Amino acid sequence: xxxxADRAQAVVRPAHAAEAPAPPLTYVGIVTRAISxxxxxxxxxxxxxxxxxxxxxxxxxxxxxxxxxGVLLVVGSAAYGLWLVGYFVxxxxxxxxxxxxxxxxxxxxxxxxxxxxxxxAALLRFGGLILAALPLFAGFxxxxxxxxxRGAHDMIAGTVVVPAxxxxxTSRR
Amino acid sequence: xxxxxxxAVVRPTVRRINRTAVATLDGLLASRxxxxxxxxxxxxxxxxxxxxxxxxGPLVEALAGDLVRYRVADRLxxxxxxxxxxxxxxxxxxxxxxxxxxLESPTxxxxxxxxxxxxxxDQAVVRLLESDDLWLxxxxxxxxxxxTTAIAQQSAGFAEQVAGGVRARSRSAxxxxxxxxxxxxxxxxxxxxGPEAG
Numbered sequence: 001x002x003x004x005a006d007r008a009q010a011v012v013r014p015a016h017a018a019e020a021p022a023p024p025l026t027y028v029g030i031v032t033r034a035i036s037x038x039x040x041x042x043x044x045x046x047x048x049x050x051x052x053x054x055x056x057x058x059x060x061x062x063x064x065x066x067x068x069x070g071v072l073l074v075v076g077s078a079a080y081g082l083w084l085v086g087y088f089v090x091x092x093x094x095x096x097x098x099x100x101x102x103x104x105x106x107x108x109x110x111x112x113x114x115x116x117x118x119x120x121a122a123l124l125r126f127g128g129l130i131l132a133a134l135p136l137f138a139g140f141x142x143x144x145x146x147x148x149x150r151g152a153h154d155m156i157a158g159t160v161v162v163p164a165x166x167x168x169x170t171s172r173r
Numbered sequence: 174x175x176x177x178x179x180x181a182v183v184r185p186t187v188r189r190i191n192r193t194a195v196a197t198l199d200g201l202l203a204s205r206x207x208x209x210x211x212x213x214x215x216x217x218x219x220x221x222x223x224x225x226x227x228x229x230g231p232l233v234e235a236l237a238g239d240l241v242r243y244r245v246a247d248r249l250x251x252x253x254x255x256x257x258x259x260x261x262x263x264x265x266x267x268x269x270x271x272x273x274x275x276l277e278s279p280t281x282x283x284x285x286x287x288x289x290x291x292x293x294x295d296q297a298v299v300r301l302l303e304s305d306d307l308w309l310x311x312x313x314x315x316x317x318x319x320x321t322t323a324i325a326q327q328s329a330g331f332a333e334q335v336a337g338g339v340r341a342r343s344r345s346a347x348x349x350x351x352x353x354x355x356x357x358x359x360x361x362x363x364x365x366x367g368p369e370a371g
Contacts, residue, residue, distance in 0.1 A: 028344075028347065029344070029346075029347020029348065029350065029351055030347060030350060030351070031343050031346035031347045031350055032340070032343040032344060032346075032347050035339070035343050103336055104336075104339075104340055104343065105340060141354075144350065144351050144354035144355065144358075145354060145355060145358060145360055147363065147364055149351075
């Protein structure tokens with residue numbers, strides 16, 4: 001087996017593998033990542049709308065007093081924020097893949113060893129994602145210019161986005 | 174005493190005459206003449222009239238009665254003759270030829286066409302569609318593991334095909350956009366991609 005192939009296999013090895021995997025060699029570009037993110041956004045919003053609609057129906061029957069409107073707004077916003085952050089942090093830190101990533105066969109991993117980022121790193125990456133989007137998405141421009149196709153949020157969290165093999169291949173290794 | 178002597182002389186003579194008569198009859202039956210005679214008789218109006226008269230008369234009823242009385246059908250069935258005959262017919266080429274000829278015949282074609290165009294078929298279809306049993310069968314087939322698995326595989330295969338196409342195009346778009354951006358920012362071209370993970 002060649003050295004390059006060996007390194008490539010190391011990327012797909014599970015995070016709990018005994019040997020430390022080598023850094024990945026190929027990185028995913030901005031278009032694939034943007035479409036993958038759009039898929040995730042669709043999933044997030046679909047679930048959020050479904051849940052919000054259900055609660056709205058329940059509240060329409062219960063008819064709480066108007067003075068609770070502010071509380072409900074805060075609780076709803078907090079729940080949405082928690083769902084949004086939790087979605088990315090849990091998926092990134094658990095497998096390195098959100099459902100959108102899985103669909104496009106890409107995954108987020110640590111730049112140094114190719115393993116899935118920790119929960120802290122995933123949280124940091126999400127924060128970096130928000131920051132990168134604030135200045136008219138300028139934080140994503142480095143993806144086009146960086147040799148490892150990293151955005152500002154990747155640089156902050158020390159992650160890269162790499163192609164991922166189909167699940168059945170990794171599970172047999 | 175005289176009677177017994179006479180019998181002793183006459184009996185061998187009678188036996189000899191009988192044997193001679195039988196041998197003569199055998200010879201006659203084996204001869205070409207007998208064959209010609211039988212053929213002529215069979216082809217003659219006399220034979221036709223005889224058969225006609227026999228079928229008009231009580232012979233048929235008598236034969237039918239004897240068939241029942243002597244349990245001819247039961248005996249044939251018990252001896253397996255019917256099964257053997259059926260097996261021979263089904264295995265033989267004759268049935269295939271007969272069916273082939275029937276299917277190719279214009280008469281059968283006309284019969285099938287008239288059957289399809291008849292109201293009977295329409296009524297049968299309507300009654301079939303109205304029957305609960307049909308929908309029970311349809312439900313059973315639709316919910317059978319074989320059908321659901323096949324549909325799932327088809328759907329998964331199609332979804333995977335679409336996703337694969339989108340993936341390939343998005344990867345191409347990655348390279349295209351990056352190339353344009355690097356040119357716009359006067360950066361060196363991107364390094365060639367290394368081997369993909371997996």
